[in-house]
Amino acid sequence: MEDNKKKRLEAKGYTIGSAEDFLGLSRGEAEYIELKLALSQTLAQHRKQKNLTQIQLAKLLKSSQSRVAKMENGNPTVSLDILVKSLIAIGATKESIAKAFH
Amino acid sequence: MEDNKKKRLEAKGYTIGSAEDFLGLSRGEAEYIELKLALSQTLAQHRKQKNLTQIQLAKLLKSSQSRVAKMENGNPTVSLDILVKSLIAIGATKESIAKAFH
DNA sequence: TGACAATATGCCATATCTGACATAATTATT
DNA sequence: AATAATTATGTCAGATATGGCATATTGTCA
Numbered sequence: 001m002e003d004n005k006k007k008r009l010e011a012k013g014y015t016i017g018s019a020e021d022f023l024g025l026s027r028g029e030a031e032y033i034e035l036k037l038a039l040s041q042t043l044a045q046h047r048k049q050k051n052l053t054q055i056q057l058a059k060l061l062k063s064s065q066s067r068v069a070k071m072e073n074g075n076p077t078v079s080l081d082i083l084v085k086s087l088i089a090i091g092a093t094k095e096s097i098a099k100a101f102h
Numbered sequence: 103m104e105d106n107k108k109k110r111l112e113a114k115g116y117t118i119g120s121a122e123d124f125l126g127l128s129r130g131e132a133e134y135i136e137l138k139l140a141l142s143q144t145l146a147q148h149r150k151q152k153n154l155t156q157i158q159l160a161k162l163l164k165s166s167q168s169r170v171a172k173m174e175n176g177n178p179t180v181s182l183d184i185l186v187k188s189l190i191a192i193g194a195t196k197e198s199i200a201k202a203f204h
Numbered sequence: 205t206g207a208c209a210a211t212a213t214g215c216c217a218t219a220t221c222t223g224a225c226a227t228a229a230t231t232a233t234t
Numbered sequence: 235a236a237t238a239a240t241t242a243t244g245t246c247a248g249a250t251a252t253g254g255c256a257t258a259t260t261g262t263c264a
Contacts, residue, residue, distance in 0.1 A: 028190045031196070032187055064225080066224075066241090067222070070243085072242095073241095077222085080181075081182045081221090084182055088130045095203070095204065098200040099200075101196045101203065155209085155210065156212095160253095167211075168211090170211090171210095171213080174212095179250080180251080181252090183251090
């Protein structure tokens with residue numbers, strides 16, 4: 001398995017590394033994880049662009065700092081749902097959300 | 103409230119009609135619901151294009167006919183997550199998924 | 205119209221996600 | 235280096251989504 005791609009995809013908790021190799025993931029699984037990571041990064045970008053701390057964003061989202069951290073790290077306990085909701089809440093345009101899918 | 107738009111947005115179960123008016127939904131809520139409906143419709147389109155019944159799609163998704171019906175109808179108990187996963191599973195391209203966001 | 209296929213709706217036990225808290229690790233700032 | 239600020243990780247009880255079943259509704263075709 002190629003190392004860069006692995007690291008890029010390795011959302012902590014998916015246990016890609018040790019036992020399961022990346023090739024063990026189906027096309028759909030990989031695509032889904034990539035998508036979540038893209039949304040995660042988009043969220044982090046928007047937050048930083050607005051000069052907000054995770055705590056401030058958490059308050060805005062009526063959530064907690066720890067969950068915001070997980071959102072931005074592609075943690076597997078974070079759903080696509082809440083990523084999209086958060087992006088909408090922070091004022092991301094549909095277009096900038098759509099870009100994550102491209 | 104304008105009737106067409108209302109009907110278009112009225113995902114059964116959201117109780118938009120009677121007590122709560124559409125204007126009671128925040129911009130973010132409305133945007134999120136619109137998005138889900140767009141994905142719902144995209145899923146239904148893809149299924150029909152492949153000449154699959156809901157039962158056949160359900161088997162493909164390892165789910166049930168009733169849940170597929172709910173997915174295609176924007177039922178509020180259906181997450182964006184599973185809509186996107188299903189679209190990926192049925193072979194929808196990222197681009198066609200992204201279109202729902204535009 | 206009647207019979208059959210397809211889709212929709214209501215419900216529930218189980219599974220998964222959520223916010224919150226505690227605390228660890230990392231990154232400024234002095 | 236020491237302190238403070240920010241971000242990351244682990245855990246858990248409560249909330250929400252899930253598949254599946256039963257049944258209702260709608261559509262199709264003889």
